[in-house]
Amino acid sequence: MRRSIATVCLSGTLDEKLQAASAAGFDGVELFEADLINSPLAPTAVRELADELGLSIDLYQPFRDFEAVAHPDFRRAEAKFDVMEALGAPTMLVCSNVRPDAIDDDALAAEHLHALAARAHERGLKIAYEALAWGRHVSTYDHAWRIVEQADHPALGTCLDSFHILSRGTDLATIDRIPGEKIFYLQLADAPRKAMDVLQWSRHYRCFPGQGALDVAGLLRRVLATGYDGPLSLEVFNDVFRQADARRTAIDAMRSLILLEQTPLPAPAPLHGFAFVEIGVDADSAPDLEALLRAMGFAHAGPHRSKPVQLWEHGAIRVVLNHGAGEDDPEVVAIAVTSEDPAASAERAHALLAPSLERRRGTGEADLTAVAAPDGTAVFFCGSDWLGDFLPTGEPATDGVPIERIDHITLAQPFEAFDEAGLFYRSVLDLEPSESAELAAPDGLVRSRAYAGGDVRVVLNVPALAGHERTELQHVAFATDDALATARALRDRGVPLLEVPDNYYDDLEARLDLDAAHLRELGVLYDRTPEGELLHFYIAPIGGRVFFEVLERRGGYRGYGALNSSVRMAAQSRGERHAEGAGA
Ligand SMILES: O=C(O)c1ccc(O)c(O)c1
Ligand SMILES: [Mg+2]
Numbered sequence: 001m002r003r004s005i006a007t008v009c010l011s012g013t014l015d016e017k018l019q020a021a022s023a024a025g026f027d028g029v030e031l032f033e034a035d036l037i038n039s040p041l042a043p044t045a046v047r048e049l050a051d052e053l054g055l056s057i058d059l060y061q062p063f064r065d066f067e068a069v070a071h072p073d074f075r076r077a078e079a080k081f082d083v084m085e086a087l088g089a090p091t092m093l094v095c096s097n098v099r100p101d102a103i104d105d106d107a108l109a110a111e112h113l114h115a116l117a118a119r120a121h122e123r124g125l126k127i128a129y130e131a132l133a134w135g136r137h138v139s140t141y142d143h144a145w146r147i148v149e150q151a152d153h154p155a156l157g158t159c160l161d162s163f164h165i166l167s168r169g170t171d172l173a174t175i176d177r178i179p180g181e182k183i184f185y186l187q188l189a190d191a192p193r194k195a196m197d198v199l200q201w202s203r204h205y206r207c208f209p210g211q212g213a214l215d216v217a218g219l220l221r222r223v224l225a226t227g228y229d230g231p232l233s234l235e236v237f238n239d240v241f242r243q244a245d246a247r248r249t250a251i252d253a254m255r256s257l258i259l260l261e262q263t264p265l266p267a268p269a270p271l272h273g274f275a276f277v278e279i280g281v282d283a284d285s286a287p288d289l290e291a292l293l294r295a296m297g298f299a300h301a302g303p304h305r306s307k308p309v310q311l312w313e314h315g316a317i318r319v320v321l322n323h324g325a326g327e328d329d330p331e332v333v334a335i336a337v338t339s340e341d342p343a344a345s346a347e348r349a350h351a352l353l354a355p356s357l358e359r360r361r362g363t364g365e366a367d368l369t370a371v372a373a374p375d376g377t378a379v380f381f382c383g384s385d386w387l388g389d390f391l392p393t394g395e396p397a398t399d400g401v402p403i404e405r406i407d408h409i410t411l412a413q414p415f416e417a418f419d420e421a422g423l424f425y426r427s428v429l430d431l432e433p434s435e436s437a438e439l440a441a442p443d444g445l446v447r448s449r450a451y452a453g454g455d456v457r458v459v460l461n462v463p464a465l466a467g468h469e470r471t472e473l474q475h476v477a478f479a480t481d482d483a484l485a486t487a488r489a490l491r492d493r494g495v496p497l498l499e500v501p502d503n504y505y506d507d508l509e510a511r512l513d514l515d516a517a518h519l520r521e522l523g524v525l526y527d528r529t530p531e532g533e534l535l536h537f538y539i540a541p542i543g544g545r546v547f548f549e550v551l552e553r554r555g556g557y558r559g560y561g562a563l564n565s566s567v568r569m570a571a572q573s574r575g576e577r578h579a580e581g582a583g584a
Contacts, residue, residue, distance in 0.1 A: 003257050004058050004233035006030035006187070010246040014039040015049060017246055022053035024250035024353075030059040030187075030233055031089060043086035050088075058187055058231050059128070061093035066116065067129075068102050068109040068137065077116055081123050083319050091126045091184055093159050096135030096144060103475035104137040104145035110151035117326045119156035128159035128184035133168050134199045141165050142174035143373060148182065148467035157184030160223060161235065163191060163206055166214040174221055180227025187235040188260070192436070206236040207536045209421045210426060217260055228542055243466075244416040248374070252420040255353050259427040268350040269341035271454030274406040275382035276318035277476050278309075278334035280325030285543045286401060289330055293319060294482035295493045302390035306362035311390040314397060316405055317478060329545035332474045334370070335409050337429065337456050347379040349428045354379075365389045371428070374421045375413050381426065400554035401489045407479035407551055408450070408560065412472025418447065418462040425451045425458045437562040438464065441569035450560055459560060473572065475538075475547045477560075483535035483552035487522040490539070491548075497523050498538040498571045523562040532557030538568055540575055546574070 001345035005026050014035045021029050029050070036046065050057055063080060068074055075237050084092060093111070098213060117127045129419035133142035135216050138144055141160055147265070148158045160183055165172070190212030198498040209216040220232070234253050241249045258265055281289055293312050301313040308323040325333045339345040346369035350356065354371035357378050363365065366386040370378045377380070413421050426433055439446045450457060461472065480486045491497060505520040519535070527534040532555025541547040 001229065002027040002056075002058075003254070004028040004030060004231040005250065006032055006059075006061075006233065007035040008032040009234055009236045009238070009241060009253060010249055011242050011244060012246045014041060014046065018046075018049055018053055018055060018124075020246035020250040022055050024254040026250070027253065028056035028058040028231055028233075030235060031057050031087065032061060032095075033063075036083070036087075040570065043083050047086065047088045050080075057087050057089040058233065059091050059093055060087060060089040061561045062095045062130075062332050063092050064095055064100070065097045065099045066094055067112040068097055068105055069099065070101070070103070070569065072112045072115070074116070074119065074483040077119065081120060081125055084122060084125055089126050090124075090421060092120065092465040093128050093185065093540060095130045095132045096138035098132060098134060098136050100136065102136040105485075106143075106147050109138065110147050113147065113156055114151040117151065117153035121153070121155035126155045126184055128157055130159035130161055130185075130187075131164055133164040133202065139164075140168060140170045142170065145178055145182075154247070157182045159183075159185040159187065160213065161187040161189070161236075162209075162219050163187075163189040163202055166216070166219060167191065167201060167386070169504040172219065175219075175222045175226065180229065182224060183223065183228045183230065184209070185230055186220075186223055186228060187233050188220065188257075189214055189234065189236045198442045201223055203237045204239050206238050206552065207241075207419050208234060208236055208423065209251050209260045210256050210423050212443060217478070220260060226328055230340070232261070240416055241420065242467075245419075248420065251353050252374075254422060255427060258352055259423070265343055265351050266349055269339045269344040271336045271345075271429065271456050272340070273455035274409070275336040275338045275386065276311075276320050276334075277406060277409055278320040278322050278325075278336070278378070279330050279546060281330045282323070282324045282328070284326075286321060286323060288361065289321065289417045289542050292495065292539070292548075294398075295495045296403070296490065296539075297398050299395045300393055300396040301395065302392045304366065305365060305389055305391060306360075311387075313393050313401060317403060319476075329543040331545050332377065332409065332411060332476070334378035334380055335458070336368075336382050336386075337454075339381045342381040342383045345369075346371070347380070350380075352424075352427050354424065354428050362389075369440060374417045374424050377411060377412060401493075402482055402486055403478040403480045403550060405455075406450075407477045407553075408459055409545055410448075410459040410461060410473075410475045410477070413460050413462040414476055415463055415466045418460060419448075421460055422449055422451065425460070429456060429458070431452065431456065431458065433437050433492055434559075437565075439562060439565040439569065442565065443575045446565075446569070448560075448562065448565070452558075467533060473541065473547060475549055477536075477549035477551050480550055480552050483524055483537065483550060484518060484522060485551075486550050487524050487537050491522065496540045498540055498568065498575070499523055500537075500567060500571060501526060504567050512547060525561060525567065527559065527561045527563055529559065531555060534561050536561050536564070541572060
């Protein structure tokens with residue numbers, strides 16, 4: 001189907017918005033009136049630019065507060081029709097009246113809309129009537145449809161907007177009764193769940209389908225079943241997108257539509273956990289990290305055949321140190337997942353507009369496909385042959401530290417990339433998002449959301465407010481069957497574990513009525529849900545950025561110990577201050 005995007009979704013000037021929409025592959029745009037009014041381009045010039053960019057102008061919007069008033073303003077309408085003719089925009093969106101003096105009279109609204117449609121019809125134009133969720137008297141799509149039916153004019157149809165419909169929880173059954181050809185336009189937007197005024201929710205928190213909590217896919221199926229064959233058009237008002245790079249937002253938007261439509265999207269190949277995590281190091285930071293890995297029971301398994309990259313192994317856990325990619329502090333530069341069909345995984349990633357990373361490959365080396373996530377992290381799809389790229393050292397692994405696999409990897413996101421990165425990992429790796437959590441750190445609030453599937457778990461963290469330029473931590477969490485034994489073994493090997501205050505254990509004992517002595521002794525944190533229990537602890541950050549967690553999931557515990565994050569972050573920030581003080 002044709003894909004459109006409202007100019008209001010994108011930052012920048014009108015020409016920048018059009019350029020971005022075109023570059024991302026959209027077929028058309030909804031032109032938001034303010035974007036035209038604020039532009040020095042005449043409507044005919046906008047039309048020419050859109051033409052050059054291969055974009056149609058599918059909708060002119062919004063025309064506000066027209067119907068059901070004492071004196072409907074046809075003069076204003078005719079002036080906008082002139083603009084639409086110059087733009088080549090076939091349809092005008094009329095949104096339901098919000099004025100306090102609007103009259104609660106469906107027959108009158110229908111009469112006015114009929115008259116407006118008749119004038120539009122004379123000029124070959126059409127009117128799409130949309131219920132705003134906060135409309136004065138018309139606030140539901142079924143009410144707007146009844147008025148359209150009553151007005152009964154061929155140039156009048158309805159505009160369905162998933163946000164207005166799903167935010168109010170309106171029964172969707174009426175959609176099945178609207179003839180597809182009377183749906184003149186379909187606007188798609190998602191939103192996170194929020195208990196707030198619906199206008200504020202709509203104007204600030206909408207997001208692209210797949211990024212929020214509304215069942216936009218279910219609504220789309222119902223609308224398509226009517227026979228609707230107009231554009232699928234994104235209309236998202238979002239504070240973050242308004243200040244993000246328009247070209248990136250447009251690609252994020254297109255990725256959302258590709259995922260929503262599913263075709264022609266290659267099915268995801270099943271994943272089986274992380275193949276490795278790659279950490280960039282430099283000459284200063286490498287020795288400390290290597291010493292830590294050794295203390296944790298990792299062995300130096302071998303150098304790469306052709307790259308300054310070293311493989312470290314602990315049973316099935318693989319950590320790759322990239323000695324060419326580090327700047328200052330070590331950082332996670334790549335995550336690799338094991339795929340049943342790496343080529344199919346890569347094909348799906350490309351279909352979802354993931355940029356390929358060009359990699360040099362020596363003869364006989366595995367063909368590892370890598371794509372770039374929005375935060376710059378490389379994502380590799382591995383089969384089983386990649387280990388052959390490393391020359392075995394034969395160094396034996398030491399035992400005694402019973403960690404088994406990588407449970408999750410937590411990546412800090414730039415403020416503007418949180419929803420974009422979430423949709424990227426969700427769609428490319430076919431992961432299920434969890435509810436987002438808010439974690440209070442001493443220096444600010446952090447928003448966190450986990451994406452999980454096929455034994456792959458990626459957790460994204462972002463500062464809740466923009467402009468917080470601190471170094472964000474990343475971490476790799478290793479799963480164990482025995483957190484207490486692991487903590488004891490690491491402590492005995494001199495690995496510095498994060499110190500947890502006694503107050504935490506006093507509260508834990510009070511809250512959960514348990515004896516926490518064994519946890520307290522080792523600095524192990526605890527959480528319990530009806531599904532199971534979590535025991536976890538942290539190793540102090542190496543060089544400030546990357547740190548390791550060890551966790552034991554008991555029973556069906558599926559979370560990440562969000563409740564314990566603030567005590568962890570407070571301990572880390574004390575450690576950081578201590579280190580700064582010591583270094584000064
Ligand atoms: O927020 C608004 O006013 C507004 C305007 C036009 C729309 O299509 C819409 O969904 C909301
Ligand atoms: Mg709308």
